[in-house]
Amino acid sequence: xxxxxxxxxxxxxxxxxxxxxxxxxxxxxxxVVFVGPSGCGKTTLLxxxxxxxxxxxxxxxxxxxxxxxxxxxxxxISMVFQSYALYPHLSVFENIAFPLRVAKTPKAKLQEMVMxxxxxxxxxxxxxxxxxxxxxxxxxxxxxxxxxxxQPKVFLFDEPLSNLDAALRGEMRVELSKLHKSLNxxxxxxxxxxxxxxxxADRIMVLSEGKLEQFGTPMDLYHHxxxxxxxxxxxxxxxNFLTAxxxxxxxxxxxxxxxxxxxxxxxVEPIKVNQGEELEVGVRPxxxxxxxxxxxxxxxxxxxxxxxxxxxxxxxxxxxPNFCAMLQGDANVREGELVNLDVKPASFHVFDSNxxxxxxxxxxxxxx
Amino acid sequence: MExxxxxxxxxxxxxxxxxxxxxxxxxxxxxxxxxxxxQHLFRSPYQFxxxxxxxxxxxxxxxTVPLLGRxxxxxVFLASVTTFLxxxxxxxxxxxxxxxxxxGKTISLGLFLGVNMFAGAVLLIPLYKLxxxxxxxxxxxxxxxxxxxFLVPTGIWLLKAYLEKIPIELEESAWIDGxxxxxxxxxxxxxxxxxxxxxxxxxxxxxxxxxxFLFAITFNQKREYMPLPAGIFEFVGYQSVIWNQLMAASxxxxxxxxxxFLFLQKYLVKGLTKGAVKG
Numbered sequence: 001x002x003x004x005x006x007x008x009x010x011x012x013x014x015x016x017x018x019x020x021x022x023x024x025x026x027x028x029x030x031x032v033v034f035v036g037p038s039g040c041g042k043t044t045l046l047x048x049x050x051x052x053x054x055x056x057x058x059x060x061x062x063x064x065x066x067x068x069x070x071x072x073x074x075x076x077i078s079m080v081f082q083s084y085a086l087y088p089h090l091s092v093f094e095n096i097a098f099p100l101r102v103a104k105t106p107k108a109k110l111q112e113m114v115m116x117x118x119x120x121x122x123x124x125x126x127x128x129x130x131x132x133x134x135x136x137x138x139x140x141x142x143x144x145x146x147x148x149x150x151q152p153k154v155f156l157f158d159e160p161l162s163n164l165d166a167a168l169r170g171e172m173r174v175e176l177s178k179l180h181k182s183l184n185x186x187x188x189x190x191x192x193x194x195x196x197x198x199x200x201a202d203r204i205m206v207l208s209e210g211k212l213e214q215f216g217t218p219m220d221l222y223h224h225x226x227x228x229x230x231x232x233x234x235x236x237x238x239x240n241f242l243t244a245x246x247x248x249x250x251x252x253x254x255x256x257x258x259x260x261x262x263x264x265x266x267x268v269e270p271i272k273v274n275q276g277e278e279l280e281v282g283v284r285p286x287x288x289x290x291x292x293x294x295x296x297x298x299x300x301x302x303x304x305x306x307x308x309x310x311x312x313x314x315x316x317x318x319x320x321p322n323f324c325a326m327l328q329g330d331a332n333v334r335e336g337e338l339v340n341l342d343v344k345p346a347s348f349h350v351f352d353s354n355x356x357x358x359x360x361x362x363x364x365x366x367x368x
Numbered sequence: 369m370e371x372x373x374x375x376x377x378x379x380x381x382x383x384x385x386x387x388x389x390x391x392x393x394x395x396x397x398x399x400x401x402x403x404x405x406x407q408h409l410f411r412s413p414y415q416f417x418x419x420x421x422x423x424x425x426x427x428x429x430x431x432t433v434p435l436l437g438r439x440x441x442x443x444v445f446l447a448s449v450t451t452f453l454x455x456x457x458x459x460x461x462x463x464x465x466x467x468x469x470x471x472g473k474t475i476s477l478g479l480f481l482g483v484n485m486f487a488g489a490v491l492l493i494p495l496y497k498l499x500x501x502x503x504x505x506x507x508x509x510x511x512x513x514x515x516x517x518f519l520v521p522t523g524i525w526l527l528k529a530y531l532e533k534i535p536i537e538l539e540e541s542a543w544i545d546g547x548x549x550x551x552x553x554x555x556x557x558x559x560x561x562x563x564x565x566x567x568x569x570x571x572x573x574x575x576x577x578x579x580x581f582l583f584a585i586t587f588n589q590k591r592e593y594m595p596l597p598a599g600i601f602e603f604v605g606y607q608s609v610i611w612n613q614l615m616a617a618s619x620x621x622x623x624x625x626x627x628x629f630l631f632l633q634k635y636l637v638k639g640l641t642k643g644a645v646k647g
Contacts, residue, residue, distance in 0.1 A: 052540055073546035085537035089559045099545035150545065 002063055002076065002153035002186045003028050004049065009058035011044055011210075018044055019210045022058070026188065026203075031180050033189045035197040036207035036233070043158055045207070046190045050079050050156050062154060078147035079156040082163065084139050086131040086146075092118075093127040096145040103150070117145040120182070137168045144176075148183060157189040161196065173199055194234050198222070206230050223363045228355035231282050237312060237324045239282045239349070246277045254350055254358065256281060259318040260298050266348045268358035280351040285312070287347035288325040290333070291340035299323055301337050306330060313339070402426070402615035409611050425616040432603065432613055435591060436620075439599030443577065444624050446511050446595050450576035451569055453516040454523055458568060461520070462527035463553055467539070477528075480521035492586050499587055510587035511580055511595070518579065519572045526571065530564030531557065570632050577625055596621040 004026040011019035018041045026032050034042040047053040049060055051072035060068045060075075067075045078099070086095050094101075096117055100110045118124045121141040131139055140160060147155060157176075161169045177200050180187055191197055197204045198218045206213040206221065206229070214226045218234075225231035231239050244256035253267040256279060266281070273279065288297070297317055305312035311331040317323040325341055333339050346362035372380060401409060403421040429436055464470075465477060495514050496505075504510045534557060542552045558565070581597035588594065600621070603614035 050544060052544070071546075072544040077544070079541065079544050081537045081541055083535060083537050085535065085541035087538060087556060087560075098542065098547075102542070102545050102547045102551065146541075146545075 003061075004154055004186060004188065005059075005061040005064075006045075006049070007059040007061065009045065009048060009060070010056045011041070011048065011053070012056045017210065019048075020212075022207075022212050024205055024212070024215050026186060029184055029186055031177075031187045031189065031200060031202045033191060033197040033201035033204045034207060035191055035194055035204055036213075038192055039209075040207040041210040042190045042192075042207050046079075046156055046158055046188060049075075049154075049188060050077055051075055076153035077156055078150055078152040078154075079158065080140075080143045080147050080160045082159040084131075084143040084160075084163075086139055086142055088131055090130075091127065092123060092129050092131070092134070092142050092145075095131065095142050096123075096149050098146060099150040113149050114145075117149040120148070120179070121145045136164050137172065140164065140172060144179070148179075153186065155183075155185055155187040157187065159191055160189075162191070162193070169196075176200060195236060198234065204234075206233060208233075224357070224360065225349065226357050228280055228282070228351045228357070231349055231351070231357065235284055235286075237285045237326065239284050240317075240320070240323050242281045242283070242318075242320060243278050244281045246273050246275055246279050248275060249273065253361065254279070256350075259320075261296065264345060264348075266350055267346050267361040268348075268350045269361060271352060271356065271358050273352050278353055280353075280355070282349035282351065283343055283347055285324040285326040288327070288341045288343050290327060290331060291342040293342075294340055296340040296342045299325060299339050299341055301333055301335050301339060304333065304335050398615045399619060402612055402619055404612055406610060406612050425612040426620070429603075429613045429617045429620070432610060433599065433617070435594075435599060435602075436617060438592060439594055439596045440621050440624070442508075442593060442599070443580065443595040443597070443621060446508065446515070446580050447573050447576040447625075449508070450512040450515040450519065450580075451572045453512060454519045454572045454576070455565070455569060457516070457520050458523035458527055458572075459558070459565075460553075462524045462531055463557065465524060465528045466531035467536075477525075480524055484521050489582060492582070496586060504587075506588050506590050506593070508593055511583045511593070512576075514583055514587070515576050515579060519575045522575070523568045523572055527561070527564055527568045530567070531561055534560050566632055570628070573628065574625070 006022055006024050006026075009019055009022040010017065022045060024032075034045060036042050044053060048055055051067070051070060055068055058068070059066050062075050062077070072079075087098065090098070093114060097110055097114045100113060105113070114127075115124070118127060121144060123138065123141055123145060126134060126138060126142075131142065134142065140163075143160070160176075161172050164172060173196060176189075180200075189196075189200065201218055203215060203217055204221055205215045208229050213233075214221060214230045216224075221230055221234045225234060228241070232241070242259060244258050247255040247257055247263060249255070249270045253265050254270050254273070255263060255265045258264050258281065299313065299315045299317045301313055301315040303314040305314070308330070310329065311327045311333070313325045313327060313331070313333060315323055327333070346360065349360065350358045352358070400416070402425050403423065404418070405420055405422075405424070408415065408418055408420070433439075465473065499505050499510050499514070504513065538556055538560070539552050542556050547555070580595045584593075584595050584598040588598075591599075596617070600614060600617055603610045603617065
């Protein structure tokens with residue numbers, strides 16, 4: 001049982017503020033990912049939870065107890081660092097056993113616990129090696145071994161996969177998800193990679209410049225981004241944005257003037273905007289398809305990326321030079337061609353000039 | 369690809385040869401002098417080689433100065449104690465300077481560097497008064513206490529630079545696992561700093577060995593406590609100086625340091641250049 005609550009966390013480094021009033025509640029056994037671009041404060045926030053940084057104001061609660069000024073060990077957390085932080089002079093066994101040695105665990109118990117951790121992480125035949133003799137993936141597993149051996153209540157991961165190559169990263173992602181299920185522990189994971197966030201998280205917190213943008217399930221973030229930032233950050237390839245002026249607002253949604261398409265009613269729950277105000281309209285590349293009628297958004301194809309299962313089409317649309325569409329299968333388009341793209345009105349995301357989203361009315365049902 | 373042309377290489381080796389000659393000629397002449405009979409040393413014209421050269425002086429030194437063995441021991445002993453004492457202060461201080469933020473950090477580091485600019489000789493009189501009031505005159509401590517004090521600043525600077533290169537995550541990770549500062553220093557930092565410790569240790573030892581003469585002749589008058597550089601003065605008699613034996617004793621005295629150096633040389637080079645290149 002371990003819940004983590006962050007209550008109005010603010011953090012200053014000297015005179016610059018890096019975290020603004022962050023409040024979230026993490027449930028027991030939840031896998032939460034902090035995601036955001038570099039320098040958004042996600043690692044600082046994790047270090048605050050770990051006890052490596054103090055809060056400037058606010059509270060960190062673990063299991064309902066305020067631990068804002070407690071030593072890491074009293075918080076019942078363990079942490080895996082981006083650089084793994086393995087002790088190069090100690091064997092794998094001693095690296096995993098380190099927290100137990102600090103805690104003066106009796107020898108027989110220590111042996112048993114290390115062996116169990118090594119077994120889970122398939123490191124049994126590497127115990128006598130030094131970290132320098134291991135591959136990246138194995139080092140990563142030793143670092144995880146060292147964090148699970150103490151059986152903490154909360155696991156913290158600081159970009160643990162960023163030093164691995166792409167193939168290994170995919171593998172470790174699955175392993176971490178499995179580990180989360182088998183350990184039944186609360187995990188907080190920091191990454192700048194939205195794919196990692198989407199694939200592993202129960203809930204994702206998106207941070208931008210020290211501010212909490214949105215905290216929700218991956219599909220919630222994907223289908224109902226609350227801000228333009230979240231909309232652009234979650235999903236790959238990135239969402240396309242167009243500016244459109246607001247023609248009218250009624251109970252059915254917002255009517256806008258779109259380039260090439262013209263007047264279009266978008267089914268969203270409107271927030272207060274003025275007629276004639278410039279709105280941002282977003283559409284995900286995967287929501288675009290080749291038009292069969294010859295109408296729709298005209299895209300001049302610059303670059304094609306054929307992935308087999310899908311085709312990524314990059315080109316310019318009206319005054320937008322970096323427009324992207326993801327077409328199913330090996331689409332029948334050629335570079336230099338002009339293609340017309342269809343998009344369902346319900347697929348559009350609408351943001352006001354401050355980047356706040358209007359709630360979409362018709363979205364696919366989110367599987368729980 | 370050849371980095372230097374043939375002509376460049378010739379100049380390179382010429383430079384090295386001039387430098388080495390300049391450095392090593394005194395040692396060579398010292399060795400030659402130790403082999404010559406005393407009367408040959410003053411022979412004119414200068415004779416580089418003669419048939420009556422021998423290692424006789426090397427056995428005579430022990431009789432001329434019966435305490436010579438003791439002097440050599442004193443030298444090594446004093447240098448070792450000085451080094452040990454110095455390290456006891458340098459390790460925690462360098463670690464603090466490398467890792468903690470505190471008020472006056474930059475100023476105190478600057479002061480340490482500034483202190484280094486005063487040669488020991490400038491401070492001899494105040495030091496003498498200090499040692500006298502502490503009752504340390506004419507003891508071993510009179511030599512190793514100021515000796516260590518003068519070596520601490522350099523040691524701190526050297527070791528601080530080394531410790532700063534140990535990734536801080538290692539310490540943070542141990543901290544999260546509940547290790548105390550001392551435990552981290554003992555189990556994580558120091559084992560990783562061994563090459564750096566050797567560099568600082570060797571530098572301190574050499575420094576201690578070189579500077580002990582000054583402290584010995586000012587703060588100590590007991591013959592039994594004298595280190596070699598001071599004890600060697602006994603070869604300087606009222607009537608004459610036994611040059612060949614003096615040279616022989618100097619060489620014998622250098623040998624312990626030379627041996628330590630040969631063993632630790634590879635660490636020294638590794639330590640001084642570590643971190644200069646990534647990897």
